[in-house]
Amino acid sequence: MAAAVKQKQAASVALVFLLAVLVAPPPAAVVAADGDGTTHLSFFMHDIVSGSDPTRVQVIKGPGSAVTAPALGMSFGDTAVMDDALTETSSPGSAALGRMQGIYMLSSQSGAALMVCANLVLTSGDHNGSTIAVLGRDDTAADVRELAVVGGTGKYRMANGYVLWKTTSMKGADATTQLDVYLTTGNATTIDAGGGGGSSGSKSSSGAGARRAGGGWVRACAVAVVVAVVGSSWGW
Numbered sequence: 001m002a003a004a005v006k007q008k009q010a011a012s013v014a015l016v017f018l019l020a021v022l023v024a025p026p027p028a029a030v031v032a033a034d035g036d037g038t039t040h041l042s043f044f045m046h047d048i049v050s051g052s053d054p055t056r057v058q059v060i061k062g063p064g065s066a067v068t069a070p071a072l073g074m075s076f077g078d079t080a081v082m083d084d085a086l087t088e089t090s091s092p093g094s095a096a097l098g099r100m101q102g103i104y105m106l107s108s109q110s111g112a113a114l115m116v117c118a119n120l121v122l123t124s125g126d127h128n129g130s131t132i133a134v135l136g137r138d139d140t141a142a143d144v145r146e147l148a149v150v151g152g153t154g155k156y157r158m159a160n161g162y163v164l165w166k167t168t169s170m171k172g173a174d175a176t177t178q179l180d181v182y183l184t185t186g187n188a189t190t191i192d193a194g195g196g197g198g199s200s201g202s203k204s205s206s207g208a209g210a211r212r213a214g215g216g217w218v219r220a221c222a223v224a225v226v227v228a229v230v231g232s233s234w235g236w
Contacts, residue, residue: 038161041132041181043086043120045100049173056082062106069112072140073173079105086120090168090176098122100179104138114138116147120181122154130154132181134163149183158186 048055062077069075081103088095102118120132131154136147145165152159161183169176 037184039181039183039185041183043097043179043181044088044090044094044168045177045179046085046087046092047082047175047177048084050171055084056080059103060105068109069106069140071170072106072112072114074106074112076106076109079103082118086122086179090178092176095124097124098127102134107137112140114140120179127155130156132156132159132183136163138165140167149181152183152185156183156185159183160186 046055049057058078058080060077060079062075062079064075064077067073067075074080082100084100085092085096086098086100087093088097099121100118101121102116104114104116104118107113107115114137116134116136116138118134120134122128122130122132131152132149133151134147135150136145138145138147143166147163147165149159149161149163161181164180164182166178166180167175168178
């Protein structure tokens with residue numbers, strides 16, 4: 001009899017532990033998620049001009065002959081294309097998180113202010129395949145610049161927010177920049193762009209909402225299985 005009681009007590013402890021694990025939300029693959037739904041992502045971008053394999057190349061030369069931004073080696077109207085690596089830390093050899101792909105041009109006649117239009121193309125973990133669209137003015141003379149998040153795809157569909165943009169080191173024209181992204185995603189119903197070639201009339205909730213619902217359903221099923229298994233050991 002005592003052995004049966006101990007078995008039930010052990011099973012009860014196991015049930016409570018498993019329920020706590022299964023009902024808890026999955027670990028976030030972001031730096032932070034605030035209570036108001038704001039997601040915070042952090043990257044380091046490496047803009048390389050030197051060497052035989054640069055990640056930023058000039059494609060348009062402005063008509064002016066004077067170099068209006070000596071630190072950048074650029075004149076008014078100069079335009080460059082970038083495909084810069086995004087990493088976890090300021091070291092180029094740290095974990096790869098994605099690429100910054102887009103264009104920027106020197107849009108100031110009297111300073112080092114750039115107009116930036118680019119996508120953060122994410123390639124790591126839960127973010128793989130998602131993008132974040134960034135647009136704005138990068139006044140490179142300022143310690144911290146703010147650019148706008150104007151959209152996104154995948155996990156960040158309908159994203160909006162801002163990016164705090166800070167140069168952490170420069171070697172010649174090569175630069176390492178820290179990007180802190182703060183964004184929210186829309187919860188409106190959207191056309192399902194998933195695979196399978198579904199009809200244009202089929203709809204689903206936004207990606208974030210669908211993932212929350214799907215995760216909750218899976219956990220509920222798992223809880224039911226655990227209860228059934230433990231219950232059978234108690235002779236329910």
